[in-house]
Amino acid sequence: MRPTVNNPMDSAEFSRDPYPLLAALRARGPVQRVRTDNGRTTWVVTGWTEARAALADTRLSKDTARYFADRPGNRRLAPAVSRTMLATDPPHHGRLRKLAMKAFTPAAVARLEPRIRAIAEELADALATRGSADLVEEFAVPLPIAVISEMLGLPEADRAAVRRWSHDLFAAGAPDTVDRASHALSDYLTRLIEGRRKNLGDDVLSGLIAARDETDRLSEGELVSLAVLLVVAGHETTTHLIGNGMVALLQDDALRSRLRADPALLPAAVEEFLRYDSPITLATFRFATEPFELGGARIGAGDVVLVSLGAANRDPARFPAPDEVRLDRHRRTGPTGPTEPWDAPGSPESPRCPRPPARLQGPDRPGGHLSFGHGPHHCLGAPLARVEARIAFEMLLTRFPGIRPAVDSWDALEWRHTRLMHGPAALPVILGP
Template sequence: MTDPTRDPRFFQDPYPAYAALRATCPVQALPTGSGGRPGYLVTGYAEAKEALVDARLSKDTAAFFADHAGHGSRRRLHPAVAHTMLAADPPRHTRLRKLVTNAFTTRAVTQLRPFIARVTDELLDRWPVGEEFDFVAGLAVPLPVIVICELLGVPEPERPDVRRWSAELFAAGQPDVIDAASHAMADYMTGLIAAKRLHPGGSLLDRLIAARDGDDHLSEEELVSLAVLLLVAGHETTTNFLGNATLALLQRPTERDRLRERPQEIPAALDELLRFDSPVTTATFRFTTQSLTLGGADLPAGAPVTVALGAANRDPQRFPSPDLLDLDRDNAAAHLAFGHGIHRCVGAPLAKAEAEIALRAVLTRFPGLRLAAPPERLEWRHTRLVRGLTALPVLA
C-alpha cells in the first residue's frame, strides 16, 4: 500500500488519510523506504494505547540500528539527539526520567505560573492593534521558548539560535538539515554545560550537572542528551498546541466567545483542544523485539512501528463525532496527545499551564481577534512528527 502520509497534502489536513487507513485496518503495513522492509502505522485508539505500553515494542533505537546497520548508515544525527531519553527502555529510561520529573510536577509548574503570566503580558503588549500580524511569531513561539530557556538557564541572546535549530530538527524530507541541526544543538549545549560548570547557577541545567542517582552518575553524553531533549521538547509541543488551539477557536466563534465569557472553563477545554488537533501527531520511533499481533495485524520481529497519536484522537470508536470540536465532551481527557505509559510527556503540566494562561490572556485582552487569511491558505509545517502552523495571520 502507498503511504498517504508522504503526500504533501497530508500536512495540510492529515485526518482524512488517517480515517481511510483506520477504516481499512487500525494497524497498517506501509513501506519504509529501507530495502522494502515494511513498517507499521497504528491509527486506532485502542491499538495505539496498547502499543504505547507494550514492552515488546522497544524505543532503544541504538539497538535497532545496530541490527539494521544499512537502515541508518546514511544519517549522521548527533548521538545526543539520536539517543535521548525518548529512545531508551527501562532501566535506563527510568533512571533518566527520574532526574527531570521533579521539575515538571504540578507544584513546580504552579510556582512558574506568575513568570509565565508576566511573559505572556509582555508579549501581548507588543501586538499591533488594527494591523495584521503573525500569532505564531508573536506568541506561540516566543512564550514557550522563553519559559524553557529560563528554566534551563539559556542566555537571552542565544535563544533565537536555539529556536532555529529546534525547528530544523523537524524538517521532514531534509535529512541533511536535520543532521546539521542536531550537531549545532548538541555542540551548543555542550558549551553551555561547560560554561555553567565554571559559573554555576540555580537553573534546572545546573541541577542536572550536579545530579546523582544513588551511586549512578549521569554520563557526559546523557547530560547533553537530556539538556537537548528538554530544550526542544520543552517548547515544540506548546508552540504547536497554542497555534492549533487558537486556529480551532477562531474558526468557531461560538466556542471562542464561550471561553472568553467563562475563562474558568479554559482548563477543561484544553483536553478537547489537544484531542481535536494534537500538537504531536505521531509518537517517536518504536520497533518490535519479537513477533506479535496488534489490531488484527501480525507484526514480525524487528519491524518499525509508528503510533499516530493524532489519528487515535480522532477514532470514532473512542470519541463519537471525532471531527467535531466539542468543549462539553465528557471523555476528552482520554486523549493521547501527550502519549501514554512510561513515555508520557513529562512536560505535560507545563504545556497545559502555558496554554491556559496564554489563551485566557488573548481571549480577554483581544475579544475581537480574528483570522486574517482563509484557513485553506494557511501553511503547516512539513513534518510527520509534530503538527503545527508555520504562521497564523490574525487581526486584533
C-alpha cells in the same frame, strides 16, 4: 498477511491536514502495514484502543541504538539527539526520567505560573501596539521557548539560534538539514554545560549538572542528551498546541465568546484542542522485540511500529463526532490537567502493562486523548504545556476580543512540513476590534 498500502505521510497534503488520510487508513483496520518511500515497510497504528495498548507494551522497544546496531545507515545525527531519553527503554529510561521530572511536577509548574503569565503579558503588550500579527512567530513560539529557556538558564541572546536548530530537527525530507541542526544544538549545549559547571545556579540545567558531578548518576553524553530533549520538547509541542488551538478558535465565534465569558472552561478547552488537533501526529520510533498480535495484525520481531496519536484521538469508536470540538468530553479537568488519571501511565489493554491501570475505565470514561502519550514515556512536560496553553488562550481572547484571521481562505494557511508534528507554520491575524 495484510496487504501493504503506499505511504501517505510525506505529502504536502498530510502536513496540511493529516486526518482524512489517517481516517482512510483506519477504515482498513486499526493497524496497517505501510510502504515507505525507501521501499521498506512499517506498521501504523490508528485505532485508539490499539494505540494506547502499543504505547505501554514492553514488547515495543524505543532503543534505537539497539535497532540500528546491525542496520548501518548514512545518517549523521549527533548522538545527543539520536540517543535521548525518548530512545531508551526501562530501567535505563526510568533512571533518566527521575532526574528530570522534579522540574515538571504539577506543584513545580504551579510555582512557575506567575512568571508564565508575565511573559504572556509582555508578548500581548507587544502585539497590542500593532493592528495585525503572525501569532506563531510573535506569540506561540516565543512564549514556550522563553519559559523553557529560563528554566534551563539559556541566555536570551542564544534563544533565536536554539529555536532555529530545534525547528530544523523536524524538517521532513531534508536529512542533511536535520543532521546539521542536531550537531549545532548538541555542540551548543555541550559548551553551555561546560560554562555552567563553573558557575552553577538554581536552574534545571545546573541541577542536572550537580546530580552528575555529586552522585555520578549521569554520563556526560546523558547530560547533554537530556538538555537537548528538554530544550526541544519543552517548546515545540506547546507551540503547535497554541497554534492549532487558535486555528480552531478563529473558526468558531461562539466558542471564543463562551471561553472569554467563562475562563473556568479553559482547562477543558485545552484538553479538547489536544484531542482535536494533536501537536504530535505520529509518536516516535518503536520496534518489536518479539512477535505479537495487535489489532488483528501479526507484528514480526524487528518490525517498525508508528503509533498515530492524531488518528487515535479521532477514532470514532472512542470519540463520538470526533471531527467536532466539544468541551463536554472533558468534565474533570484541573488547572494543570485532568484531576482523574485517565491519561496516566499504565494500560489495561496491554498484557505487558508495567503499572496499574487508571481508576476510571469503560467507554464512558471522560477525556482519554493520547496527545501526551501513555505508559512509561508519557510526556514529562504535560503539566507545563497545559498551563502555558491555558494562559496563552486566556491572554489572546481577553486582550484581543476582535481577533480574526487575516487569510481569505483557510486553505491558504501554510502548515509546517513535518511528519511527526502538526501545526501552522504561520497564523496571520487581525487584532483590532
